[in-house]
Amino acid sequence: MTENNPISLVVVDDQATVREALAVMLDLAADVTVVATATNGAQAVEAAGRHRPDVLLMDLNMPVMGGVEATERIHGTRPDTAILVLTTFDDDESILAALRAGASGYLTKDSDRNTILHAVRTAAQGQTVLAPEVQGRLLALASRPVPAIAPQDDGIDLTPREHEILGLIGEGLRNPEIAAKLVISEATVKTHINNLFAKAGFHSRADAVRYALRRRHPGDRR
Template identity: 40%
Template sequence: MIRVLIADDQELVRTGFRVILESEGDIEVVAEAVNGHEAVRQAALLKPAVVLMDIRMPELDGLAATEQIQRQPDPPTIVVLTTFDQNEYVYRALRAGAAGFLLKDAPSSRLVAAVRAAATGDSLIEPSITRRLVESFAEPTVTPGIPAELAQLTERELDVLRLIGRGLSNAEIAAEMVVAETTVKTHVARILAKLGIRDRVQAVVRGYQTGFIRRSG
């Protein structure tokens, strides 16, 4: 059972997410939080696998709450809920340790997929969010061929990076490439190790910064 904490100050949002998630047989919403303080406290007390974290909340916002939760022992995976007008907040959430981003108006299937992916250490990254993020805060390098920063990646790893840039989870990449999901996980792990980065979000940002994903993805 995937244990989820929903942190959002809007009751309708929390209720809607709970209904969607608990209609799935493998997901349980263990608590709801209306502000960052509650989110931090509930995360420490209940040890959920995944936290759906709104950015704009009273008393303590989602960014500060994310930073505090990341300092807890064995912290949960945090998926930040955002809207298109929050580019700067998304950038700060990335630095705070968020593992993924989800648009609040995303389809219910995307919400469920994001929670399941996060629970396995994977993540779904909305390509539209990442693209706007990088275009606003990063200067992409435009060079012919494969960027030097990515030259150590194999052709297969580059293919996986392109698909990560499209926002696909490991399971979706496996289906696209017609390989086992374990094979995709191995490719992702090697990409992160070779690039010296922490997670898939940073991999996508690196791809955009080098111009690779924008040009090829």
């Protein structure tokens, strides 16, 4: 995105002071335009349909309709809109629920302006954005012993290396980190990711993260 083609953004938060401060702060960036604000999830769904924003900054705990339900609805009808959660909650349940609903990023409200702006720009490029503390929680979840799931169990015929890379994506690792961990080139990582995306029908890295998390928590099919 450029100044001539700025990132269109909707800010959703039930607290007026927070919502207005975020809208003003982010709209000051030359490459971001706040096209609307919303006070709850129902308004967020309406704003997403009306304005078709590139990114939607979403709170979780709101009246009328919460952020998780709104995220799921928007992701189902507007998959091209990246939904970036910005909330006070960093517990496992909130993080997993938001990612499974379709969020492509998760930040906490103690994030500073530069961090939020960077996350908005990254999300607009179709990449997953996780706050360090959120990534830490996902890594902790990933380290828990879980039953292995064979490729045929979920109907996707991935190679062992593709399964390995999928797991690392689910842990929040980016391509350079995956390459370093597996001692392979980043180009090789990209090739494996392209192959597994094609096999699994993923449209974004967020889809891969959610799928990897579901594999680790097979009892939860949200």
